[in-house]
Amino acid sequence: MFHPGMQHSRQTALALQQLGRLAFLATGVFDHETSVWRRAGAYAPAALRRHIDAEFGRFATPGLDASLVRAFPQYELPERILSRIGLDAMAQLFDRFANDRFGKVVARLAQDEGTRALWGYDNSSLTAFNDPRNASATKILDRTIADWREWNEQVATIEDTHGDWLHPSLRRAPDWLIQRGEAEFEAADYILCVSDYVSGTIKRHSSAERIEDKIRHLPYCFDSRIYGSLPSPMPPEADKPVRFLFAGQLSARKGIQHVLEAVSALPPELASLTCVGPNLVPNALLSGFSDRVRFLGAVPRAEMPAIMIQHDVLVLPSYFEGSAIVLLEAMAAGLAVIATPQAGLGPTAKSGICIERPDSEFLAAAMIDIAKDKEKLLGMRRSAQIEAQCYDSAAYRSNIEALLDSIIA
Known part of the structure; x- marks a missing residue:
C-alpha cells in the first residue's frame, strides 16, 4: 500500500494490518514515538516542542506498526513547505516529479516483498502500476476525489457568482492532472470510490475501457x-x-x-x-x-x-x-x-x-x-x-x- 501522506491512507493501512494483509505502507512522513521528529522535539524549548508535536502529530496513527512503514519524507515535505509559503505552482511541479520517483520506489519495494496487490491513491499510482516488475499484481486505485473535469465545471459556476473568493490554487485543474487521472483509470484493475457522487463523475467523464466494471464502493470511516x-x-x-x-x-x-x-x-x-x-x-x-x-x-x-x-x-x-x-x-x-x-x-x-x-x-x-x-x-x-x-x-x-x-x- 502506498501514498505520500494522507490520513485516510494510514487508517486504511491500519485496517489492513489488523486483518493481517498489510505487507508495507510506503508514505512520505510518518510520526511515531521514536521518529526523528519526536527525538528532535525532546531537546527543543517547550513552545517549539508543542509546535513540532502539533505539526507532525497529524502524521501519526497509533497502533500502526512502525516496522511495516517505509517513510520517504523527501517526496512529501518539500511540497508541503512550498505550498505553506505560497509557492503553489512550484509545489505542483515538485509533486509531479516526486510522485513519479515515489512510484519507482514503491515498485521496487513491491517486487522485493513479493506483494500480490498494490493499493495506491490518485495522482501517485501511475508509475508503480505501470512498472513491469509488478505486472502480475492486482492494481487497486483508491480514488479519493471526484473527477477533475467535474471540478472544472464547478469552477465556472463559482467564478460567475463568487470569483473573488477563489484562491489561485483552486482554479481549473490542468490538462496534465486530468490526463494522469485517466491513465490511472486505465492502469487500475479496480477503482475504489467512497460515494455515488465520486463514481458518478468518473462514469460521466472518463473514456477508459471497462470503467464501470472496475468501480467498487468503499465508504470511509472516522477514527x-x-x-x-x-x-x-x-x-x-x-x-x-x-x-x-x-x-x-x-x-x-x-x-x-x-x-x-x-x-x-x-x-x-x-x-x-x-x-x-x-x-x-x-x-x-x-x-x-x-x-x-x-x-x-x-x-x-x-x-x-x-x-x-x-x-x-x-x-x-x-x-x-x-x-x-x-x-x-x-x-x-x-x-x-x-x-x-x-x-x-x-x-x-x-x-x-x-x-x-x-x-x-x-x-x-x-x-x-x-x-x-x-x-x-x-x-x-x-x-x-x-x-x-x-x-x-x-x-x-x-x-x-x-x-x-x-x-x-
Whole structure:
C-alpha cells in the first residue's frame, strides 16, 4: 500500500494490518514515538516542542506498526513547505516529479516483498502500476476525489457568482492532472470510490475501457479512538442560539462563502457560527463577517472532538469532494449535518438536511428550519450519532475484508 501522506491512507493501512494483509505502507512522513521528529522535539524549548508535536502529530496513527512503514519524507515535505509559503505552482511541479520517483520506489519495494496487490491513491499510482516488475499484481486505485473535469465545471459556476473568493490554487485543474487521472483509470484493475457522487463523475467523464466494471464502493470511516466514545447530545437551551460549525479549509470549493452569507441572513439570537480550518480566501472578505463569526484558524486534529461537542450542527455546502471525513466525525460527535450531495457520505433525513446544491439561500433556509425547531434538532443529533456507527473503524475493516475477498483470489 502506498501514498505520500494522507490520513485516510494510514487508517486504511491500519485496517489492513489488523486483518493481517498489510505487507508495507510506503508514505512520505510518518510520526511515531521514536521518529526523528519526536527525538528532535525532546531537546527543543517547550513552545517549539508543542509546535513540532502539533505539526507532525497529524502524521501519526497509533497502533500502526512502525516496522511495516517505509517513510520517504523527501517526496512529501518539500511540497508541503512550498505550498505553506505560497509557492503553489512550484509545489505542483515538485509533486509531479516526486510522485513519479515515489512510484519507482514503491515498485521496487513491491517486487522485493513479493506483494500480490498494490493499493495506491490518485495522482501517485501511475508509475508503480505501470512498472513491469509488478505486472502480475492486482492494481487497486483508491480514488479519493471526484473527477477533475467535474471540478472544472464547478469552477465556472463559482467564478460567475463568487470569483473573488477563489484562491489561485483552486482554479481549473490542468490538462496534465486530468490526463494522469485517466491513465490511472486505465492502469487500475479496480477503482475504489467512497460515494455515488465520486463514481458518478468518473462514469460521466472518463473514456477508459471497462470503467464501470472496475468501480467498487468503499465508504470511509472516522477514527474510533478519537470519536468513538463521545457523550450523547443534551437537549439545547431554549433561550440560546443554535451553534453552527464549519470545519475544513475555508475555501470557495468547500462553500465557505455560502456559509458566511447564510448566517448573516439569520438573526444573532437564532444562530451563531464558528469556523475552524486554514484560510484560503482573502482576509478582507472574512473581516466583513467578524461581528457574527468566530474564526479559530487551523487546530490540531486531537482538539477537534472538544470543539465539535460544543456545537449543534455542522455545515458543509461543498462544491467538490471525495467524501469529507469531517461529516462522519461530526455525526459521531452528535452533530446534525447540513451538506450538499458533493460533500459525500453524510446525513439521512433523520440526521440532517441535504440541500440540492451549494447556494446561500438554500443553506440559510435549512439552517432556519433546524434552528427554529430545537426538538427536531435534538432528534437529528441523536440519530446522527447512531447512524455514525455504520462508519466506525470496525465497519471499515469489515468492508475492506469483504472487498479483498471478492477481488483477490
